[in-house]
Amino acid sequence: MVNIRINGQPYAVEENTSILDAAAQAGIRIPTLCYMKDLNKIGACRVCLVEIEGRDQLFAACDNVCTEGLSIITNSARVMDARRINLELLLSQHRTDCPSCARNETCRLRQIAAELDIRNLEQYQQDYKVKPWSQAVPIIRDESKCIRCYRCVAECEKVQTCNVWDMVGSGSHTSVGVAGYERIEDSNCVFCGQCVTHCPTGALSVRRDLDKVIGYKGVLNDPTKVTVIQVAPAVRSAWGEEFGLDGSFATEKRLAAALHKLGFDYVFDTNFSADLTIMEEGTEFLHRMQHKEDYKWPMFTSCCPGWVRFLKKQYPDMQQQLSTAKSPQQMFGAITKSYFAQRIGVAPEDIVCISVMPCSAKKAELEIPNINDAKEGVKDVDISLTTRELCDIMKVYQIDINALEEEEFDSPLGTGTGAAVIFGSTGGVMEAALRTCYYVMTGNNPDADETFKAVRAAGSDKPWVEAEYDVAGTKVRAAVVNSLGHTRQLIEALRRGEAEYDFVEVMACPGGCVGGGGQPIHFNEEHACDRAQIIYDYDRANVLRFSHENPDVQALYKEFLKEPCGELSHHLLHTEHTGWEA
C-alpha cells in the first residue's frame, strides 16, 4: 500500500494503482475518452489530466500510477482549464453534425463536452478532413469525426488480433487508417464491428441500411412486396437498452408486438432457423464422427460470419473443417424463399427477407456470392439490420414501447426452442447441438439445465472453455471460444498439437452475439454477460428445450426437406465455404 492525497484528503491505495483508479476508489470522478481498461492506457486525449502538487507539468490519470506521498489534485483551475481546452481542440477536428449522427445519443465526446460546459465551438478554427469511404463494406469510417483516441486500434489489435487499424500519417497529420494503407476490403477486417462499439464518436459506424426498409422507396412502403422479418436470439437480450428499459419488460414478445406495429407482413424468429441449424449441423457432426478418418478435426461451427471470414483469411487451409451448414440467418432466408413462398403462394422475388441481427458482419454474409440457393437471381436474405437500426426504426415510427402488449411471433417460422435462443451467447450453439446429439445417440433427452452446463463460456476467465462428454460410448471433446484473439490462441494450440477437440464453437465477438458489433453501445461498459443471463432465462422459461422438438421444424422436415442433411437440405441449407474469396 502507498499513502497518497487526493484533493488534500489522505488515502491508502495498492502500489501501482493508476491515478484514475485511485480517484475512483475515493469516489472522485475524472473524465476519460481514450482510456479503455486493460486495453488502452495511452494518455492521448488528455481529458483525464490531473495536477501533482509541486509539479508544473500536468499528468494523465489513466496511464500514471500512485507512488508513496503523491499528492493529486483533480479539481484545480489549472486542471479544469486544461481539460476544457483539450476538449475544444478535439472538437476543432470533429465535424459536429450531431443531429444527423448515428451516435448522437451515445457519443462520449458530445457527453463530455456537455459535462465540461463547452459552449463555444468557434473557439478554434474548424480543421477536419472529409475522406471518401466505400459503402460496399459494413464498417464505415468517417475521418471527419475521428478524435484519434486509438481505441479502435487497441480493440482490434488486442482483443481481436486482426490489426486492421493503425496510426497512419506523421506529425500533426497523424490519424487512424487501415494498417498497411490497404483499402479495408483488402485488409484483415472480418467486419465484426468491435471497433464500432468501442468508438467514442461516430467516426466508426456500421453501414445503415434502414432506409432500404423505411425510406420513401423502402420495402415497407412498397405494396408489391411481402415483407418477412426475422429477429436473431441476441437482439431480444439488448433492444430494450436503447429505450432505457429492463430486459424483463423489453421482452421478445413485446419486440414482436413492435414489429407488428411497424407493419411487417410476417414477424418471424431466427430461433426457428437456429433449431434448424442444430438439426443440420448436429447431423453433420455425427456423420463426421462416424467417418472420422475422412475428415480433418475438429469440426468448427459456421454460424458466425466474422469467424468464417477470419478463418478463411488467416488459416485458409482449415476452411474445410467448418461445418457446411449455413448460419441461421441464411437458413432462414433459404426456407423463406422456398418452403414459405410456396406455402403462401408468393414468388420468391416478391418476398423481401429482412433480418435483425446483433451483428455487422451479417450485412456482408448475405452478399457472399454463393450463399443464395432458393431461386436463381434472388437473394435469400435481402437486408440485414442491426439491433441499433431496428431500435432507430421504432423511434422513427414513434412506437411507445411502454404501451405495447406482448404478442406472439407469427407462424410457421416463428417458433423456437430454448436450445435456439442460447445461440445468442457464447457456448449456446455447442450446448444446443450437444442436447440434440445426445438425444440422437441415446434416444433420451439430457437434463437441459445441467448436463452440458460446462460449455457455457459467458464470463469465463480462460481463453476458451473445454468439456469432454461420453455420449452412448462415444467420446466427444468440445471447446467453446469467443473473441478472435482467444480464437487465434486456440487455433495456434490446435496447430501445434497442444489441443485436440472434436467440435469447436467459435464466436468472433467477446461473449458471443450478445456482445456483437450491432448491439446497443455503452461507453466503457461491457454488457455481454448481463445479456447472456437474459438469454439463459429465455431458455429456462421455454417449455421446449431441444431443437429436435421444435414442432414447426419437425413439420418442415415432414412436408418439405424430408430429412436432415438430405438432398434438399444440402441444396438449401449448406454451402461451400471454399466457393468464395474472403
Place this chain on the structure above:
Amino acid sequence: MSRLSITSLNQVEAVLDGIYKYMDRHMTFNPKDTCPIDISAAFLKLYMTQSCGKCTPCRVGLRQLSFLLEKVLNNEATLDDLDKIEHLARHISISADCAIGSEAAKMILKGVTGFRDEYVSHIEKGICLAERTESIPCMAACPAHINIPGYVALVGEGRYADAVKLIIHDNPLPAVCALICEHPCESRCRRTLLDAPINIRGLKRMAIDHMQDIPSKKLSASTGKKIAVVGGGPSGLTVAYYLQLMGHQVTIYEKHKQLGGMLIYGIPAYRLPRKYLQGDINQILGLGIETRLNTEVGSGDLTIENLRKQYDAVYVSIGAHQAKKMGIEGEDSEGVISAVDYLGKLGDNEFVDFSGRKVLVVGGGNVAMDCARSAVRCGAESVTIVYRRRREDMTALEEEIEGAIAEGVNLLTLHAPVKVEVKDGKAAALWAKPNMAGKIAGGTRMKPVPTGAQDIRIDCDVIIKAIGQEMDPKPFAESDIPLSHGLISASDWTTIESYPGVFAGGDCVTGPKTAIMAIGAGKVAAANIDEYLGFHHVIEQEVSIPEVVLKDREYCARTDMTERAPSERRNDFKLVEIGMTEKEACQEAGRCLRCDHFNCGIIKGGRSEW
C-alpha cells in the same frame, strides 16, 4: 548625431539566437519516421522567413511552392501539381538573385527526385509512407533494439543485475558494449531536444561494474538440431548464445587462438580490458556451446559445403580481417605493417616493442587511432598520423582523436602518402603529397586535391597501414556462397538466397562496421535460423521495469565519463575511461525522458519478447 554605431544584440535577437540553437537540436534529433514532405514544407517556410523579399522568384515563387506542398499534404494535389512543383522549383533555383532562393528551391528539388514515391503516394492514394518506427528512438536506433529506457531506469534504482539481465535479453555482450559501443542510441535520444542525449553507454558501464553475479539463463528443451558458426566474433558469439538458449547445439569454428574476433584482435586493451570481454564470453560459452579454436574453415576438408552437410544450419560471420593495400611503391618492405597484424599481435598478448622508433600511422578512422595510441604504449619515440583529408573529415570518433592527441600523437593532415623510401630493405621514410581541401562531391564529402607544393619526406622506422579492411574471400573460393564487392551477399534477414540453410552477417556482409551492428545481425540470424529449423522459440523477458517518476522536465547537463590523465595512461594498456559514481549515474538515469511511457512508446513500444 553619431555617424556610426556598434552592432549589439537586442533582446529580440538574443532570444531568437537561443531559439535557433534549440532548433539545432531538432536537426540533430532528426527522427527517421517523419513525413519527408512535411519536413520539406517546414524547412521551406524557414527559407521564406529568411528571404530578403527583393526578387520575384524567391519572394513569390517560394510562397507558391509552399502552397503547392500544403496541397500535397492535404491530399488535394494532382500529378500535374507535382510537375508544377518541380518546374517552379527548377525555375527558382536558376533565377533567384541570391543563394537563399536558389538553395530553398534546390532543397525542394532534392525531395521531388529523392522521394518522389512519397509525393506520388500522397497524391494518388492520399497516404503517407512514413512508418511509425521510432516511438522509442534509442531502441529503434540500436541495431540490437535493447530496451534502453528500461535498463536506464533500473540503473537509476540501483538494480544493476536486473539492468544487465535486461540488456542480455537482446545483446549477450553487455560488458563489451558498456566499454566500446559506438552508441547509435545516443544520437537519437529525444533528450537532445532539451539539452543533450543521455549518457547511455556510461549507465551501462555502471551496471556492468556494480552488478552481482547473474545466474545463467535456463535453456529450452533440446531440439536435437546442430548449428555451425564460422567465426567467433561479436556476431558469431551472439547467434551462438541465442540459438543455444533456444535448445539447439552450437559449435563455433574460430581461425584464431581466441574467441572475440575484432573485439580482441582489433580493439586495444586500454579501451576493452580482456577481463570484460572474457566475462561476456564465459557467460556465453557457459550455456554449453562447443568451440573449435585454431580451426580455419575453407582449408582442406573443412569447407562451408561440408559443414552444411554435417549441421542443420550454418552461420558465417568471419568478419573483415584482411588489410587493404595503399598501392604505393615500397609498401611491401620491412617496417611496413598492417593495422590488422599489429593489433592482432597485441590481441594475442605479443608485446611489440617500438622503443626508440618513429612510427607513422596512415589513415583517419578509429583503427588508425587504436594503432597510434597503442604505438605510444609500445614505447614509440614519436607517433604521427598521416591523413590525406582534414581532421574534420576523419571517420574516427572525436573523443578518440582527442585521446590520441592528448597522449602525444601528432596529426599530419592533408598529406597523401605517395611512396615508401626503402633503405637496406627497410622502410626509412614516407613521402607524402600536400593536399588542399577541394570541391564537395555530392554535397557531402570533400575531395582533396594537391596544393602544387613539393612532396615532403617524413622520416620513420615503422609505417602502420590503417586505411581499411575487407573480408578474406579465401574460404569461399570454391563454395556456392555468392560474393559481391568482396563481401557475402546476404539479405537483411541474414539468409543467402541461393543457399538455404546458410546464413551470414556482421562485417563479412556489411564491410567493417561496429560491434553492435554485428551483434544485431547475430540476433536477427538466431531468430531466423530458429524459424528455418521449424521452431518459434520465444526469448522471454522477466525483469520488471520501474514505473516512471512523475516530475517536471527540468534542464540538466549530461554527465560524461572521465579519463585517466594522459601522462599516466600512455604508459600502460589499462582501461582509460573511469566509470561514473553512484551519484552521477543516478542523476544521469533521472534525465531519461522515458519514451517507453510517454509519447507513442506506450502504444507502439515496450516490446518484451522476440
